Amino acid sequence: MGLLINSICDPTVENRAELDQTFKKFYFQLRFTAYISNTLYFNAINFDKKSRKVNYRFPLTVDQPIEEENGTTNKDTIEDENASITVEKVVQSSNIEDYIETPVLAHALTFLTLRQKEVISLAYIYGLSDTEIAKRLGRSQQAISKLHKKALKKLRSCLDNEEV
Incomplete structure (x- = not known):
């Protein structure tokens, strides 16, 4: 001013x-x-x-309470108390064998090497690509791709033999 x-x-x-x-x-x-x-x-x-x-x-309705008073969620109604696999166990487990319920597939997994099981676990539990798995394991993408294909081929042949 x-x-x-x-x-x-x-x-x-x-x-x-x-x-x-x-x-x-x-x-x-x-x-x-x-x-x-x-x-x-x-x-x-x-x-x-x-x-x-x-x-x-994309509503997240599984964890939403159904009723205000008791706090029951949809997840509680979906879970089977008699199941051997619980949601918490599956979410925390990094072992592919914890996800398998079919005895034939569980038996076929026993024929895989530890490295093949690790690649299958990373690919199907965590949803990683071959490139991401290769970075995590310190190997080339081609080597991981070969391991992945070989593991799937071995599983397929074991499953085909079990069905016959």
């Missing part, structure tokens, strides 16, 4: 230039703040739209 009064009372070129420069800085800060504010506002709206869209398309 002092610059404005100084510029009015003493109208020199320097006073006017100083007032103009200060006003430009103020106006730039005002516009920049408004721009950042609007950007945040509209990005928040778009994020909310996207998250609502994803939640609408």
Whole structure:
């Protein structure tokens, strides 16, 4: 405010230039703040739209409580108490044999080497690609691909022999 009064009372070129420069800085800060504010506002709206869209398309209903009072979830109604494999055990296990319920397939797995079982586990439990498995095990992608194919071929031949 002092610059404005100084510029009015003493109208020199320097006073006017100083007032103009200060006003430009103020106006730039005002516009920049408004721009950042609007950007945040509209990005928040778009994020909310996207998250609502994803939640609408892919609702997570398994862990949602069915009733408010007792806290029972859909997962509790799906689980079989008499099953030898529990959801917690499967989620925590990294061993492929813990996922197999068919005796024929379990027997066929005994013919695989430890490395083949490891590759099969990484591929089918964790859903890793041959390239990702190769990086994890420190081997080439081609070697992992060969191990994978050889393991599947061995399993297939064991299963074919069991059926006959």
